Amino acid sequence: MIAVKIITPLLVGFAVTQVSTLTTSAYLHRALAHKAVRFRPGLALFLRFFLWLTTGVKAREWAAVHRKHHAFTDEEADPHSPAQLGWVRVQLTNFWLYRRVANDPVTVDKWGRDLTPDKWDRWMFDRGPLGLLISTVLLSLWLGWWQGPLAFAFHIVSYVMLSGAINGVGHTFGRRPFTNSATNLHWLAMLTSGEGYHNNHHGQPTSARFGGKWSDFDAAWWLIKVAERCGLAEIRKLKGNTVSA
Known part of the structure; x- marks a missing residue:
C-alpha cells in the first residue's frame, strides 16, 4: 500500500512532465522562439496557461535565452554550452545557467x-x-496532502533534468546528419516530444x-x-527543407 502511494504520485508527476515538455516544444520553442508555427489565439492562450501552471516560465525570457543559444551555439556566449562547460555541468546546472541569462x-x-x-x-x-x-x-486535493507535493516536485526535477539533457547530452553524444555541434538521440526524443532530434x-x-x-x-x-x-495552426512553409517535408 505504501509503495502504491509513492509510485502513483511519481507516475502522475512524470505524466505532467511529458505534457509540459510537449507544450514547451510546440509553443515556446517552435512557435514563439522560431516562429515555425502560428497557433490561433484561443489555442495559444490555453498552451500559455498550461505552461504557467506547470513550469512558471516567462515566455519572453525562454525565447530570448534560446535565440541567444542559436546565435552563439557552443561558443563562449552560448548560455549553456557543453563545449565550453562540459556536458555534466550543463546537465546538472542547466536551471541556474538558464536563470543567469534570463535574469x-x-x-x-x-x-x-x-x-x-x-x-495576460x-x-x-x-x-x-x-x-x-x-x-x-490542485495535485494535493487530488492525490493527498503529501502525495500532491511529491508529484509536483518529481515533475519539476524531471522537467529540469530533461531540459539539461537536451542542452548537454544533445550537444555531445549521438548522430550528426547536419553539419553542426548538436546531435540526434532517438531515446531523448521519445522523452522530450521530439527535442532529441537536436541536430x-x-x-x-x-x-x-x-x-x-x-x-x-x-x-x-x-x-x-x-x-x-x-484549423488551429498555420505552419511556416519552407522551400527545400528536408526535415519538414
Whole structure:
C-alpha cells in the first residue's frame, strides 16, 4: 500500500512532465522562439496557461535565452554550452545557467524585442510562482496532502533534468546528419516530444518538424499537424527543407 502511494504520485508527476515538455516544444520553442508555427489565439492562450501552471516560465525570457543559444551555439556566449562547460555541468546546472541569462534584462530585451508582454502576461503569466503554487494545491486535493507535493516536485526535477539533457547530452553524444555541434538521440526524443532530434533542429531551426523520418518520435510535430488539420495552426512553409517535408 505504501509503495502504491509513492509510485502513483511519481507516475502522475512524470505524466505532467511529458505534457509540459510537449507544450514547451510546440509553443515556446517552435512557435514563439522560431516562429515555425502560428497557433490561433484561443489555442495559444490555453498552451500559455498550461505552461504557467506547470513550469512558471516567462515566455519572453525562454525565447530570448534560446535565440541567444542559436546565435552563439557552443561558443563562449552560448548560455549553456557543453563545449565550453562540459556536458555534466550543463546537465546538472542547466536551471541556474538558464536563470543567469534570463535574469539579464539587456539580453531579454535584445533577443526578445518582438515579444511584447500582453495583458495576460502582466496579470497572470509573469507571476510564475503563483501558477506553481496553484498546481501544487490542485495535485494535493487530488492525490493527498503529501502525495500532491511529491508529484509536483518529481515533475519539476524531471522537467529540469530533461531540459539539461537536451542542452548537454544533445550537444555531445549521438548522430550528426547536419553539419553542426548538436546531435540526434532517438531515446531523448521519445522523452522530450521530439527535442532529441537536436541536430535536425539546428540544421533547420525554422522548421516546425524536428524528426527527419515518419517513424521518428516527434510528438510536438504531431500536435502541430493535428492543430493545423483542425484549423488551429498555420505552419511556416519552407522551400527545400528536408526535415519538414
